[in-house]
Amino acid sequence: MSDFHYSVDADGVATITWDIENRSMNVLSMEGLAELDAHIDTALGDDAVKGVIVTSGKPDFAGGMDLNVIARMKEMAGDQPEKGLFDGIMSMHATLRKIERAGMDPKKLKGGKPIVAALPGTALGIGLEIPLACHRIIAADNPKAKIGLPEIMVGIFPGAGGTTRLARKLGAMAAAPFLLEGKLSEPKKAKGVGIIDEVVPGDDLLARAKEWVLNATDADLVKPWDAKGYKMPGGAPYHPAGFMTFVGASAMINGKTQGVYPAAKALLSAVYEGALVPFDTALKVEARWFTHVLMNPSSSAMIRSLFINKEALEKGANRPQVEDEKVAKLGVLGAGMMGAGIAYVAANAGIEVVLIDAQQEAAEKGKAHAEGILDKGMKRGKVSEAKKAEVLGRITPTTDYSALEGCDLVVEAVFEDPKIKAEVTAKAEAVLPEDAIFATNTSTLPISDLARASKRPEQFIGIHFFSPVDKMLLVEIIRGQQTGDRAVAKALDFVRQIRKTPIVVNDARFFYANRCIIPYINEGMRLVREGVAPALVENAAKLMGMPLGPLQLVDETSLDLGAKIAKATRAAMGDAYPDGDVDEVVFWMVEQDRLGRKAGAGFYEYDAKGKRTGLWSGLAEKFPQAEVQPDLITVQHRLMFVQALEAVRALEQGVLTDIREGDVGAILGWGFAPWSGGPFSWLDMLGAGFAVEVCDRLEADHGPRFQAPQMLRGMAEGAGSFYETSRGRAA
Structure with a gap:
């Protein structure tokens, strides 16, 4: 069973068709890469072949790399996972560089065979990195198609040459939205910014690709970065304009990621350092930074939760074995x-x-x-x-x-x-x-x-x-x-x-999501009641990667809703109700008609358009700020552990039955620090022993809501982790 199929027509044009059997979308595996490499060798070594079309037998070109490959690279390398990853990535670079140079004389830059990518539809990740190595990219006029490099969204960055090629093709400034934000475009817009070269009617795609191959000249095959005198669009880092671009990009990354997402910083480092050296060295720089990111536990956790586990859940990993139940x-x-x-x-x-x-x-x-x-x-x-x-x-x-x-x-x-x-x-x-x-x-x-x-x-x-x-x-x-x-x-x-x-x-x-998010919101309000500066509360959360601080989140959901939930919960729990301190804050805010964004007044002030203008200074009148403020780490631990421990209790009590659902649900449901991979991944990252130490300290200082669940304490005693348990192995 082959992933890539090779044929040559009567005019000497070879076509390499990517078409994985029994899959709706092509994804690249190491076996597939070896096949592609062999077909390129065959085409370049056959004097009868004048050029090559790389295309897909499916409506789309490719959805990216099979990220399970990364785990296999690590496993196969034994006690040297970094070497296994680096060597695997460099083998991808070698294949794509072979496509790019296409047999041409390295000094004269002549004698190569034209290779064109013909994209019928979506091309993402490695599905765009391969075309970027080709000499021309022609896409079908398909408005539903998505063209881009979304790797940053799952905690990595384009590591098969996409970072280096796109930055050199467009310049760092123009490439930034596609690399640092994972922006996707339909074909015409992708052509407009220079990512692809042509957009043609779908029925004409292969004919136009063949026409280009048969008419291409030596000059058409030389990439700008391989030509003498190449200058990076917008300026290299040592150029005044380029210098300012990288200063701005660095500030933007730190502003958006708060320093907790390693992939974004590594990507910028790869572009910056790669721009200072020749192209082939730049590919090695990219591979080293990519390996660095893949070895970071944050990236591994993000890949596991946001790609592997998310995909498994969407495919029905926990679906009962009954007949199809689609809704009509x-x-x-x-x-x-x-x-x-x-x-x-x-x-x-x-x-x-x-x-x-x-x-x-x-x-x-x-x-x-x-x-x-x-x-x-x-x-x-x-x-x-x-x-x-x-x-x-x-x-x-x-x-x-x-x-x-x-x-x-x-x-x-x-x-x-x-x-x-x-x-x-x-x-x-x-x-x-x-x-x-x-x-x-x-x-x-x-x-x-x-x-x-x-x-x-x-x-x-x-x-x-x-x-x-x-x-x-x-x-x-x-x-x-x-x-x-x-x-x-x-x-x-x-x-x-x-x-x-x-x-x-x-x-x-409260099921799962709300039972975890309500304690987060409540902890934020507890901190305010205790005299902790609201700005410290909000920024501590954001510096941990939470998309919204707890005070902003309660403004978004509305304080009167919080009051209703509090009354209903108190009625249901009676004397066991734990949040009387929080109610003092909630009910007082409601009395002040500060109901949140919808009322234009909450913990934040809002302008006439509903835009936040800053935290409400009136909070200090009711809840004066303490002269001595807690340190940042303590505030962060309180905000994070109060969520993560509730997730563990949900698992312990059988509300959750699969930690994959706990991690994916936390990130997608309320934005639990996506860089961590979710609460269970975060606790594994910390280590159960350290987590229990923190819990014991927080419990002594702030009460039983921080008591370590027996499941976590048992892991600490046995040096285990959630993803090593029977539930974790199933994930």
Whole structure:
């Protein structure tokens, strides 16, 4: 079974077609790289071959590197993983450099064979690095195609020459959005910035590629950086303009990453140092920095959580073994922001949707929410008029529950009130087919309690979306005490259809995500009550890689919602309720009408457009700042451990059953320090022994919420880790 297929036509043009069997998208493996290398050797060694087209047998060119390869490189190198990685990366450079030089005389730069990349669709990561080594890149005019180097998003950077080639092709400044931010472009825009050379109609792609090969001259084959007198666009680091570019880029990286993402700094180092030396040396510099990043535990954890584990969950790693349960017709009860968002993502994925609300006007408003999202997409050139009409045509807004007839899944998204939820459950089940699955979208209410209103509790499940639905990738599926496997499979298949990432958890108050994020928010408010400067609280969180400080996060979610959750939790827990100190802050803020961003006043001040203008100085009047402030590390430990320990308790209590879901869910659900790979990866990175030491110290100083769970303490005593346990090995 081959990944690459080789053929030569009557005109002497060889075609290397990338087409991996039984995969929808090409990804590069080490075996595939060896095949490509051998085919290039064959073409260059055959006098009858005039040139080469590298293309794909699939609608897209390639989705990148199989990142499992990195783990294999390390394993194969035994006690020298750095050497194994470096040698493996240099073998990629050797193949791509062979394509680039194409048999030409190294001194005269003549006699090479033209090699063109013909891209029918998406080309990402190594799927763009290979074309960048070719002499010309021609792409099909496919607006759905994505061209780019997104490696930075999973904690690495383009390490097969993409960093060096793109920086030298475009200049450091122009290449920065594509390298440092992982920006993706459709083909015409990619041509506009100079990443690719031509865009042609899809039907003409191979013909145009062949035409170029047969007419290419020696000069067409010489890359700018191989030509005499090459100067880097925008200036090299020692040029005044180039110097300022790198100063600005360094400031931008530190501003965006707060110094906790090693890949971004390493990438900039590779570009900077590579620009000071000849091209082949620059490739070695890139390989060394890439190896450095791959050996960093942060990058390993990010790759594991954001690529390997995320992909496994999206493919149904924990799906019950039942038949296909894709959704054909969806009912959504409640057309507020959440229900409207669910209706949009489902319709956008091709599912027929019935959107029900108590008032027709409200139902229509829910559909209008979808129209607003599509209009924004049209302004950005992402959505056509026909696509908009098609999506909106799938949404039927109504007050009539009989419209639910034929729905195989219903998602209820009404107010967080058990009585209202029970009423709509009964109304819906009265007209739904016997085999329909009923899902409730709730963030706090136990599913098993809500299922009492259902005639078929085994077909009742929780599906917790995060707001805004169209942007948030995570969906939390909650299995109630009586929920059956078929309901779980239905929910997972639905989440896959709408192209989001699912985690499956067992029923408990707050489930998984909220039980971890609420303590983070609460700890921030506790610190303020204790007299810690709000700026220290917020910046301590951001310096740990949290996207939002706890005070900003509670402003975004609203303080009156926090007050409602606090009252409901206190009623449910009674004397065991642990957050009385926090309530003092929350209820006082609500009394001051400082409800958060939506009210234009919260822990932060806001201007007329809703933009934050700074922390509210009035906090100090109620909660005076202490003369002696705690050190940064202590504040960070409090904010991070309060989340991570709750994640461990969720695993210990069986709410979580798979640490992969715990790590992926934490990053996608509430932004837990993505550089860490998630709370379980972070604790493994710290080491259980050290983590328990910190817990014991925090518990002594601040109370039982920092008590180390027995699972963590057991690992400390046995020198184990989460990813070495039976659960971890399954990951």
